[in-house]
Amino acid sequence: MLILDRVGSAQEWCMAQKKAGNTIGLVPTMGYLHEGHLSLVEQARSKCDIVVVSIFVNPIQFGVGEDFETYPRDLSRDQDLLEEKHVDALFAPSISEMYPPGYRTFVEVGGEITAKLCGASRPGHFKGVTTVVSKLFNICVPDKAFFGQKDAQQVMVIEKMVRELNFPLEIVRVPIVREEDGLAKSSRNVYLDAEQRQQALVLSRALKEAHSRIERGERDVARLKEIMREVIAASPQAIIDYVEIYDAADLGDVDQVDRKILMALAVKFGSTRLIDNRLVEV
Amino acid sequence: MLILDRVGSAQEWCMAQKKAGNTIGLVPTMGYLHEGHLSLVEQARSKCDIVVVSIFVNPIQFGVGEDFETYPRDLSRDQDLLEEKHVDALFAPSISEMYPPGYRTFVEVGGEITAKLCGASRPGHFKGVTTVVSKLFNICVPDKAFFGQKDAQQVMVIEKMVRELNFPLEIVRVPIVREEDGLAKSSRNVYLDAEQRQQALVLSRALKEAHSRIERGERDVARLKEIMREVIAASPQAIIDYVEIYDAADLGDVDQVDRKILMALAVKFGSTRLIDNRLVEV
Numbered sequence: 125m126l127i128l129d130r131v132g133s134a135q136e137w138c139m140a141q142k143k144a145g146n147t148i149g150l151v152p153t154m155g156y157l158h159e160g161h162l163s164l165v166e167q168a169r170s171k172c173d174i175v176v177v178s179i180f181v182n183p184i185q186f187g188v189g190e191d192f193e194t195y196p197r198d199l200s201r202d203q204d205l206l207e208e209k210h211v212d213a214l215f216a217p218s219i220s221e222m223y224p225p226g227y228r229t230f231v232e233v234g235g236e237i238t239a240k241l242c243g244a245s246r247p248g249h250f251k252g253v254t255t256v257v258s259k260l261f262n263i264c265v266p267d268k269a270f271f272g273q274k275d276a277q278q279v280m281v282i283e284k285m286v287r288e289l290n291f292p293l294e295i296v297r298v299p300i301v302r303e304e305d306g307l308a309k310s311s312r313n314v315y316l317d318a319e320q321r322q323q324a325l326v327l328s329r330a331l332k333e334a335h336s337r338i339e340r341g342e343r344d345v346a347r348l349k350e351i352m353r354e355v356i357a358a359s360p361q362a363i364i365d366y367v368e369i370y371d372a373a374d375l376g377d378v379d380q381v382d383r384k385i386l387m388a389l390a391v392k393f394g395s396t397r398l399i400d401n402r403l404v405e406v
Numbered sequence: 407m408l409i410l411d412r413v414g415s416a417q418e419w420c421m422a423q424k425k426a427g428n429t430i431g432l433v434p435t436m437g438y439l440h441e442g443h444l445s446l447v448e449q450a451r452s453k454c455d456i457v458v459v460s461i462f463v464n465p466i467q468f469g470v471g472e473d474f475e476t477y478p479r480d481l482s483r484d485q486d487l488l489e490e491k492h493v494d495a496l497f498a499p500s501i502s503e504m505y506p507p508g509y510r511t512f513v514e515v516g517g518e519i520t521a522k523l524c525g526a527s528r529p530g531h532f533k534g535v536t537t538v539v540s541k542l543f544n545i546c547v548p549d550k551a552f553f554g555q556k557d558a559q560q561v562m563v564i565e566k567m568v569r570e571l572n573f574p575l576e577i578v579r580v581p582i583v584r585e586e587d588g589l590a591k592s593s594r595n596v597y598l599d600a601e602q603r604q605q606a607l608v609l610s611r612a613l614k615e616a617h618s619r620i621e622r623g624e625r626d627v628a629r630l631k632e633i634m635r636e637v638i639a640a641s642p643q644a645i646i647d648y649v650e651i652y653d654a655a656d657l658g659d660v661d662q663v664d665r666k667i668l669m670a671l672a673v674k675f676g677s678t679r680l681i682d683n684r685l686v687e688v
Contacts, residue, residue: 135574143427226656228517229536229570234510254511255571262572288511289537290544292417374508 125206126213131222134215135263138176142265146173150266152257155179155216156196156311157205160301164270165209167298176264177206178215180222185252191395196314215264222259231258231289233281236375241277241388242399245365253278254285266293274300274308276386276401280375300400302328308400315396323359327389327400330355330367334387338404343381345369356391365390365397372403381406407488408495413504416497417545420458424547428455432548434539437461437498438478438593439487442583446552447491449580458546459488460497462504467534473677478596497546504541513540513571515563519657523559523670524681527647535560536567548575556582556590558668558683562657582682584610590682597678605641609671609682612637612649616669620686625663627651638673647672647679654685663688 128134141148149172151164157179168175179202186192199216206214231254237243238250261269271279283295301309306328307321316324330352337351352367370376372384381404388401410416423430431454433446443459450457461484468474481498488496513536519525520532543551553561565577583591588610589603598606612634619633634649652658654666663686670683 131572135572139574145425224570226517227570228519229513229515229567231511231513231540231571234512235508237510258513259570259572262574265574285511288506288509288541289513290413290417290541292421292544292547 125203125211127203128213128215129217129221131217131263134176134213134217135265137213138174138264138266141174147267148172148174148176148265150260150264150269151175151177152260152269152271153177153179154181154195154311155202156198156314157202158301158309158311158313160272160274160309162205162209163301164272164298165206165211167296168268168270169210171296172266172268174212175210176213176215176266177211178217178260178264180215180217180256180260182222182252182256183219184223184255185249187246187248190246191312191315194315196311215260222256230255231285233285233288237277237281237284240370240375241366241368242390243277245390245397250278250281254281257282258285258289258291261291261293268294268296270296270298272300273297273401273403274310275399276388276403277375306332308398310398312396312398316393320361320393320396323361324391324393324398326356326359326362327391327398330389331387331400331402334369335402335404338381338406343406345379345381345385348381348387352387352389356389359393361393363392365392372405407485407493409485410495410497411499411503413499413545416458416495416499417547419495420456420546420548423456429549430454430456430458430547432542432546432551433457433459434542434551434553435459435461436463436477436593437484438480438596439484440583440591440593440595442554442556442591444487444491445583446554446580447488447493449578450550450552451492453578454548454550456494457492458495458497458548459493460499460542460546462497462499462538462542464504464534464538465501466505466537467531469528469530472528473594473597476597478593497542504538512537513567515567515570519559519563519566522652522657523648523650524672525559527672527679532560532563536563539564540567540571540573543573543575550576550578552578552580554582555579555683555685556592557681558670558685559657588614590680592680594678594680598675602643602675602678605643606673606675606680608638608641608644609673609680612671613669613682613684616651617684617686620663620688625688627661627663627667630663630669634669634671638671641675643675645674647674654687 431450
C-alpha cells in the first residue's frame, strides 16, 4: 500500500491512475478505523479498480470545546487494517498540508439540511465537512466516494453538495455496522467507560422500538419521538441532544409517517456524544 | 462546434474527451464576446487539444440593482465568432439548469482578497463567481482554464480558490486587450454613449500616467493614487468607485511601490461601471 502525505503527490498519483483507465474509489475517514470503515473499504474494493482511503482528523469540522485534540488516533494500526483489505493508497496529510497559512476558501451547503440535527448542535460542523470533502474529491479525483449511513445527515449534505456543485462522481451510501448488542460502531465508542458502554444501548433500542411501533401502525411523529425519549430515559447518564424525525429526502418537517423518514438521535454520556439513526419507509 | 445546454451532457462529453487522452482548455465567459474573450480562446486553442467555451450570465454574481437584466446578450453572434476560432464545444446552460430550485451550495474565498476593490463595491459578487466557476470546473473538467487580466481581482480570487480547494487544473492569465485608443475591451462598453465612450479614456490614461510616474521614480502610493484621481477628474461625467494600489500577490496594503503592485480603478459613467488595471513591477 502506497502511503501519501502530500497533496501534490497524492493528486499526481490519482490522476495517473485515472489516465491509465482505472476507476478510483475514495473512502474519506478520520482514522481510528473500525468495522464500519472497513465495510466502506470493502464496498470500494468491490466496485473500483483502485481504492484510496484518506485519514485526516479535520480540525475545521470540530467546534470550540469539542474533541478535536482527544479524538482517537492510531495510524500504524489503521495502516495494518487497510493493508489487510488490499487498499492501494492511503492519503494521510498533515493539517498544514491541507490548510496552509492564510487558508480562506470554504464550501458551504445552506438550508434546512445543515441547520437541523447535528448542524444545530455543532455550528460550522458541516461547513468544515463539505470543505474538506471538496478538497479530497479534487485531490483524489474519485469515480465513487463511499460514506457511512451512520452519519446520515453528513451523507445527505455531501450528496446535495455533489449534485449542486456538479462533482463528476457518485456517492455510495453504506449501511451502519453495529456491535452484536446493537451499538453503532464509532471511533468515539472508545471514550465510554463500562457503565456508559452498557447504557449507550438506549440509542439503538429507542430507534428499534420506534420502528416496531411504526410497523404496528403508529404514524404520529410527536408520539414516536416521545416513545424514543422514554426508552432513552431508562439510562440515568443519558443526556439527550436531539431526538428527531424528519423527511429522509431533505430533512423537511413531518407530522405523520407518510413518506420515507429519518429517525435520528444524538445523546451524550458524560462528555461523549453518540449519534445513531434509522431510515423507515411505510 | 458542438452546442451543449445541459450539465449532464456537457460533463459526459468532456469526461469522454479526457478519457480519450485529450487535454481540455476551458474559457468561462458571460458571452457578448469581444476580442478580449477571443484572445482567451486563441490561448486555449494553442495550449489544449479541446477548447470548451462557456457562456452563462451568472445571476448570483450580480447584486441587487446591478445590470443582470440588461447585460448584453447575443448568442448567435457569439456562436459565429467561436466557430471561426475553431472552438470544439460551447456550453450555454439555462439558469435553472445551473441553479435548480432549492439550490443552496456556495464556494467562498474570504479575506482581504475578496473584501477590497470590487468585493467592497459589489458584496457577494465573488461568492457568485467562485461558485459558478467551481461548477464549470466540475462540469468541464479542464486541464487549463483561461481568464483575462482585465478582471485582475477575479483571476486572483480564482487562483486562490484553485490552490486552496486543490482543483486539479492550471489557471492561465491572459493580458488585457484594448481598443486602439486604450480603452480596455469590455462587454459593458456597449452601454456607453459617444460622449461617455470618449470620457472613458481617463481610466487607461490614469493608469498610464501613474505607471510613467513610477518609471520616473515616484514610489509614494498616496501620491500615485492622487495622480490617477486628477487624470480621472478631467472627465466631467466620471464618478470614481475606487482608485487603489495594492500588493499584486494578495491585495495587501502598500505605502511604497517596493514590490509588484496592482493599480486598479473602477469608475462609473452614468449607470455604467467600468474597471481597468495595470500590474507594475519596479
